[in-house]
Amino acid sequence: MLVSGSIFAVKDNFLNYASQLKFAKADYLHIDLFQNDHDFKLEDVLIFDKSYLPLDVHLIYEEITGDIIGVINKSTAAYLTVQYENMKNKDLCIKAMKKFKGGIGIAIIATTDIEMIEKYINDINHVLIMCSEPGVSGAKFNDKCYELIKTVRNKYPNLKIHVDGGVEANIAETMNGMGISMVISGSYLAKNLDSLHKSIYNLKYSNENNISVKRNMIKFPQLPVIKSNTKFFDVITCINHGKIGCCFVVDNSKLLGIVTDGDIRRAYLKYGKNVFDILASDIMNIHPFVVSSSATIADIHEHLVENGKWWIRIVPVIEDDLLIGVAKL
Template sequence: MKISASLYSSKDTPLPQLMQELDNLHIDYIHIDCNDDLSVFDDIEEIRTISRTPIDIHIISDDPAKFYPALQKHRPELVTFQHENLRGPLPPLPVGVKSRIGVAFVSDTPIEAFEHYRPLCSFVLFMTTVPGQSGGQFDQDTFQKIRQFQERYPGTRIHVDGGVNDEVSFILRNMGVYCSVSGSYLMQAKDKPGALLRLRSPYIEGQYRVRDFMILRHELPVIAESDANDLRQLLVCVHESRQGFALVADADGKLAGIVTDRDIRAALIKHLDDLEAICSSDLINPRPVTVDGDSTIGQMLELIRDCPFPIRFLPVVDSDNTLIGAIAFNNLIKGEL
């Protein structure tokens, strides 16, 4: 996951010194909040003379067109427009603007608002705090909004801004978020290298529970135990989910097993000389490793580290083994690319 350092969250360090610090950290983007203020392009002009780090500008204005000449001149790599401040449709961008364009939404805006921006925008920025203000608290409901957006607009990159600390960063990476903006956590840290390392760390402990960011049950490929004897139906469930697994639940909603791509391959190898002999019991692992929904991130990671084999999918259950969700770790890998 890319990290965009919010420039104006650091108020006391001279710009040349601050840019040298950030360049030494090999930060991915410089995030600049533009609260209807053309003078921020003076800072961008200065940054261009001392750094090659890409610029990520967030324009918060009801008159975005007045910024178009400056965008043509300074060519920031990323430009985001705040949806709630626009008085109508975004005016057509001039030909000279070559930036990747995105739109920002506050927490209360439904994800369906992105529909109007699809032809223009290659990414969305979810604001979890007040746009343009530093030091806010992350809005936990953003986790669900990210999942809903991914389901409705697959392939569109997701950026997140507001209250991102090391723990939130780990969760966002696991969810496949492309970029997070770090304000006070990084920019006001006395040890910026240490703060950046924690933002990218795979070992995190904190307040969030697995149930806070898991994939919810209704979003998962789940097949009833009574239907799992139908081999074709079981295989189709795994294939059509495009997640590489399917979960089996009994009539009471309790987890009865998991089928993964690996299980399917193992069954094929076992019965290679007689494929007709394959049955559902060859595919279903009735005792998969699971994690309790109330486990912390640290407890979940300890469970994974203690497991003697790699884990790509982790069913989430409650105290009586009722299936409530799952964690898929493929996004952690994709999020680092």
């Protein structure tokens, strides 16, 4: 389950908190925007450049125009959600939102009739269910929302559901079981910044501390594998077919190194027009982070946070010195 950390769970030092969320391995940075809020303006989303997490923007607006979407499109926003109850001309707002570059959604409160989803089902990527008052950090989770979530899930089984409002570890465990795609969390994450990464882990993995790396491991026969003498063009082909952003250089199942998309880009810069003459051995990372088959997902999470390797999503799993698969975070 994805985790979006709400920026307004803190009262100041927003950029610092945004950085902390990134290095603690949150997935998105959630920003609530009110139309008449003069403290945090629409254009302020642009201060969160690519050095921060991608944005998850929640508009509590009466009107949405192409100009508004234009500003958000200049940001790193991956999701844009509008509060249904606040929109005056809902059809025009949704029409304008369709110009957004990423996934769009509608946020609803517990008392809103979900039949309205039907009208916009082919326009939206997700529905955000507000389980507390929109824009209020620290509010308690409304237990009535459990039934609302079940109803939406049963009626629209292929629609992504995001949940916001009072989400903490125990509630996240239930959300995970209900197939929620993403939870937005504010005060739960911000209340103890020294253990922020542990709080994020608890939300993502429902407080289960002993998830083996082998549970959802991509096994060796399914991995994109090459030899050290594989030519550059064939390395690119292997990565493309593997669809996980890298390939593994092996010899009789022993891992020699990894070649990632980033290694490919760096090779172009280093070798220029001669790049197609090089081999996998010339560009592979011979010291990748790996874990033993006895490790847990919590072990990986802790290591990556402590070492600032927030970007890693694929971790090779080694058993008896042989590559047996990869843990996909």
